[in-house]
Amino acid sequence: MAQPLFEETDVFVAGEHGVAEYRIPALVTTNAGTLLAVCDARVDRPGDAPNNIDMVLKRSDDLGRTWSEREVLIDLPGEMAAGDPCMLVDRQTGAVWIIYDHVYPSMAVLREMDPERARGAQAGYQGRVLFLHAIRSDDDGRTWSEPIDLTPAVKDPAWIAAMAGPGMGIQTRAGRLIAPGYRRTAKDFRDDGSHLYWSDDHGETWRVSASPGPNTNEGQVVELEDGSLMLNMRSTRGPRCRAVATTADGGQTWSAMRDDETLVEPRNQASFIRWTDRRDGHARSRLLFANTAHPESRENMTVRLSYDEGQSWPVAKVVNPGPTAYCCLSVLPDMTVGLLYEYRGLPDGPAPGYEKITFARFNLEWLTDGQDALD
Numbered sequence: 097m098a099q100p101l102f103e104e105t106d107v108f109v110a111g112e113h114g115v116a117e118y119r120i121p122a123l124v125t126t127n128a129g130t131l132l133a134v135c136d137a138r139v140d141r142p143g144d145a146p147n148n149i150d151m152v153l154k155r156s157d158d159l160g161r162t163w164s165e166r167e168v169l170i171d172l173p174g175e176m177a178a179g180d181p182c183m184l185v186d187r188q189t190g191a192v193w194i195i196y197d198h199v200y201p202s203m204a205v206l207r208e209m210d211p212e213r214a215r216g217a218q219a220g221y222q223g224r225v226l227f228l229h230a231i232r233s234d235d236d237g238r239t240w241s242e243p244i245d246l247t248p249a250v251k252d253p254a255w256i257a258a259m260a261g262p263g264m265g266i267q268t269r270a271g272r273l274i275a276p277g278y279r280r281t282a283k284d285f286r287d288d289g290s291h292l293y294w295s296d297d298h299g300e301t302w303r304v305s306a307s308p309g310p311n312t313n314e315g316q317v318v319e320l321e322d323g324s325l326m327l328n329m330r331s332t333r334g335p336r337c338r339a340v341a342t343t344a345d346g347g348q349t350w351s352a353m354r355d356d357e358t359l360v361e362p363r364n365q366a367s368f369i370r371w372t373d374r375r376d377g378h379a380r381s382r383l384l385f386a387n388t389a390h391p392e393s394r395e396n397m398t399v400r401l402s403y404d405e406g407q408s409w410p411v412a413k414v415v416n417p418g419p420t421a422y423c424c425l426s427v428l429p430d431m432t433v434g435l436l437y438e439y440r441g442l443p444d445g446p447a448p449g450y451e452k453i454t455f456a457r458f459n460l461e462w463l464t465d466g467q468d469a470l471d
Contacts, residue, residue, distance in 0.1 A: 104456045107154055107453050109452040118135050123183070131428070133155075150170060155237060176200055182260045182262050188298070190234070191233065195229070223283070228251065263316050273294060289310045312331050313330050326406055334355070336360055336392070370382070381405055411464055415458075420439055436454070
């Protein structure tokens with residue numbers, strides 16, 4: 097049995113490169129074993145769009161111990177934003193995808209910059225305008241395609257917007273690419289409905305699933321060992337906890353949503369991945385979940401482990417008890433786990449806002465206090 101391992105490295109820190117705030121981390125491990133960390137760079141001031149938000153990237157070739165210089169992937173003019181990245185890897189081709197929100201600050205700006213796009217807007221709408229875009233890398237994240245507009249393929253004209261994850265997507269054992277997202281049907285975000293974007297032709301075309309129901313957004317998805325999908329969602333339904341639903345037909349129909357009261361949350365994003373699968377010869381199924389495990393405030397970043405396909409969570413370990421927020425998990429080439437998460441800074445500290453995005457690496461022995469080890 098290996099010795100318990102836990103180590104941390106700061107990746108994006110507020111103030112670096114003149115950026116006011118880094119937020120919304122996404123993390124993947126490529127087929128070559130490279131770690132790609134992507135996030136929002138909120139250049140001039142903190143806060144969501146409308147805002148001057150770039151999308152930036154760092155790479156690591158040594159399991160997250162060191163990181164490359166920052167690279168700007170998308171830089172839009174004015175208060176346009178490229179944010180909320182959702183990353184996924186096509187394990188069959190090696191391609192890396194980033195699906196993200198491309199945001200115009202208002203309908204007036206859209207009409208001025210792209211009048212053709214503006215013609216499809218709902219009558220009388222004047223607020224910020226969101227499009228769903230994607231970029232793809234075929235060389236391990238070194239270079240990227242021009243943005244691809246997925247909006248016409250996945251957005252219902254009756255919706256205000258089709259939005260990205262954020263976090264990470266998956267590829268099923270059958271080869272389907274799946275990225276979580278959600279639909280905004282009213283100005284009040286509490287009416288959102290989670291759904292999935294999917295492609296069966298390696299990203300040439302994309303479609304959108306049905307939604308398991310309203311009052312959910314910012315979900316993450318895992319393929320279960322029986323081939324069905326489990327969607328774990330941020331919820332405004334009532335209890336301060338995550339909502340969960342499953343589908344056996346790729347999202348055409350869903351089970352009734354249930355509230356997983358073990359997974360307490362303060363209405364926040366979370367991360368949900370598979371670590372081991374018995375179909376690959378492992379003795380046990382292991383799913384991981386990470387979030388700010390507090391019912392009222394964004395603090396207490398915690399990782400949980402399930403051995404029964406997400407039905408129960410008997411193992412929980414606190415990564416950071418302080419003010420924290422969004423996060424993203426990824427299994428690393430050596431079967432340790434990486435967690436990229438936001439640290440918000442102490443309320444009375446020198447940087448009380450979103451201070452940095454930190455990478456934590458740990459093994460199963462650390463998570464279970466030596467009670468479990470990989471086969």
